[in-house]
Amino acid sequence: MSKSLLSDASQILEKALKYVSISDDATEHLKYPQASLAVSIPVRMDDGSLKVFQGYRVRYDNTRGPTKGGIRYHPNVSMDEVQSLAFWMTFKCAVLNLPFGGAKGGITLNPKALSRMELERLSRGYINAIADFIGPDIDIPAPDVYTNPMIMGWMMDQYSIIQRKITPAVVTGKPISMGGSLGRDTATAMGAFFVIERIMSKLDRHPQETTVAVQGFGNAGSVIADLLSKAGYKVVAVSDSQGAIYAKQGLDIPSIRQYKLSSKGIKAVYCQDTVCNIVEHESITNEELLALDVDILVPAALENQITEANVHNIKAKYIFEVANGPISSTADEILAEKGVLVVPDILANAGGVTVSYFEWVQNRSGLYWTLDEVNQKLHQKMVEETEHIWKIAQDLSISMRTAAYIHALNRLGEAINSKGTRDYYLNGKNNY
Numbered sequence: 001m002s003k004s005l006l007s008d009a010s011q012i013l014e015k016a017l018k019y020v021s022i023s024d025d026a027t028e029h030l031k032y033p034q035a036s037l038a039v040s041i042p043v044r045m046d047d048g049s050l051k052v053f054q055g056y057r058v059r060y061d062n063t064r065g066p067t068k069g070g071i072r073y074h075p076n077v078s079m080d081e082v083q084s085l086a087f088w089m090t091f092k093c094a095v096l097n098l099p100f101g102g103a104k105g106g107i108t109l110n111p112k113a114l115s116r117m118e119l120e121r122l123s124r125g126y127i128n129a130i131a132d133f134i135g136p137d138i139d140i141p142a143p144d145v146y147t148n149p150m151i152m153g154w155m156m157d158q159y160s161i162i163q164r165k166i167t168p169a170v171v172t173g174k175p176i177s178m179g180g181s182l183g184r185d186t187a188t189a190m191g192a193f194f195v196i197e198r199i200m201s202k203l204d205r206h207p208q209e210t211t212v213a214v215q216g217f218g219n220a221g222s223v224i225a226d227l228l229s230k231a232g233y234k235v236v237a238v239s240d241s242q243g244a245i246y247a248k249q250g251l252d253i254p255s256i257r258q259y260k261l262s263s264k265g266i267k268a269v270y271c272q273d274t275v276c277n278i279v280e281h282e283s284i285t286n287e288e289l290l291a292l293d294v295d296i297l298v299p300a301a302l303e304n305q306i307t308e309a310n311v312h313n314i315k316a317k318y319i320f321e322v323a324n325g326p327i328s329s330t331a332d333e334i335l336a337e338k339g340v341l342v343v344p345d346i347l348a349n350a351g352g353v354t355v356s357y358f359e360w361v362q363n364r365s366g367l368y369w370t371l372d373e374v375n376q377k378l379h380q381k382m383v384e385e386t387e388h389i390w391k392i393a394q395d396l397s398i399s400m401r402t403a404a405y406i407h408a409l410n411r412l413g414e415a416i417n418s419k420g421t422r423d424y425y426l427n428g429k430n431n432y
């Protein structure tokens with residue numbers, strides 16, 4: 001039987017726990033998701049038929065605060081995937097020292113096959129089904145793959161209808177007009193950019209002589225490609241679910257973003273559309289993109305993209321995991337042996353949840369920040385935690401991933417131990 005994604009994801013704990021003195025109770029506590037909810041969501045389709053979709057929400061651990069994590073709409077969503085994503089959120093929030101635990105949600109579907117009205121009914125139906133499981137002090141959803149501010153707006157509105165009061169802090173990543181934060185739309189990539197810049201400067205690498213390939217061209221991938229190319233990095237390849245394009249001399253990212261907005265796939269750029277100023281390039285596959293001889297590889301699509309099957313083809317020197325879980329645990333070990341520097345998801349993509357935290361704070365205080373304030377605070381947090389993790393990795397001669405988990409485990413272990421044993425004596429009420 002193949003290993004579940006969650007058991008593969010949690011392999012890292014064994015490595016990190018060797019360096020951390022936390023109690024056996026705390027260790028045991030972190031092995032399992034605290035609460036996992038599976039729901040059926042009936043949706044009236046535009047043609048009058050009824051379709052039932054499967055949805056999930058998992059709260060992995062709430063010791064450090066209400067749980068936090070995005071909602072994914074994708075055909076591959078399963079309970080195992082959502083539990084793994086919630087596990088990563090727990091450690092990510094601890095790495096960034098946010099007052100949150102980890103959660104994640106998802107619905108199994110291809111959202112591209114639904115009309116806007118069907119999507120809205122589905123999103124509101126999902127909130128009806130999970131309303132008792134979430135809340136501004138309990139669990140706070142946000143966007144992830146194939147969800148966006150519009151969907152977050154519907155979800156916040158539906159929750160407010162159920163509660164009979166406007167409750168903006170129940171969901172982050174909302175439209176600005178509904179209490180969203182400035183800078184949340186670019187936050188995942190902006191946070192990753194701050195981490196990349198800090199690590200490249202430590203390694204004395206200059207943008208102009210650094211080539212980059214980015215897999216995935218959505219909220220995270222398209223913005224990081226743009227930020228890097230504007231900073232002078234040579235972004236030579238980008239991709240989406242349909243395929244990739246490559247240009248040795250570097251791609252014109254703003255034009256490709258513009259082109260992608262018109263909802264044509266990246267590969268269609270190859271057909272030399274005259275409206276965009278796109279440099280000469282060739283069409284390659286996603287698999288070929290991962291194997292390019294570049295300095296930096298940025299997986300920004302889905303999990304398990306680099307596994308035992310293709311890890312030996314990887315030529316990049318540095319990998320920044322903007323996607324969650326793009327490297328399997330076995331591949332991660334092989335990359336470490338090859339001397340590839342991997343900056344893990346729980347640091348590299350934590351800008352999104354960090355600005356979600358800022359949004360939650362703004363919603364609760366009623367005071368809203370400028371874009372500069374948001375980005376300055378984001379910069380400060382990303383750089384501070386990058387420095388901590390870099391130092392742990394250097395001091396102990398271990399990978400950045402193990403260092404990041406050590407950093408998170410110290411914070412989580414302390415919080416779990418501070419709570420004592422009261423959780424275990426609440427007569428079944430320990431799942432709030």
Ligand SMILES: NC(=O)C1=CN([C@@H]2O[C@H](COP(=O)(O)OP(=O)(O)OC[C@H]3O[C@@H](n4cnc5c(N)ncnc54)[C@H](OP(=O)(O)O)[C@@H]3O)[C@@H](O)[C@H]2O)C=CC1
Pocket residue numbers: 070143144145146147188215216217218219220221239240241242265286300301302303322323324349350352353
């Ligand atoms: N949004 C956020 O705030 C955060 C996201 N992340 C993580 O970043 C990753 C990307 O999320 P996000 O950008 O928000 O998602 P989006 O839905 O905005 O974009 C996903 C992108 O990935 C592409 N894609 C899908 N499947 C594949 C595939 N098999 N190969 C290559 N590309 C593929 C999509 O292609 P197409 O355009 O053709 O559909 C799309 O360009 C995920 O792992 C997510 O969990 C992490 C932290 C925060």
Ligand SMILES: O=C(O)CCC(=O)C(=O)O
Pocket residue numbers: 068069070071092140141142143144172173324349350352353354356
């Ligand atoms: O913004 C958030 O709350 C969560 C974002 C997310 O899902 C992630 O970091 O993977």
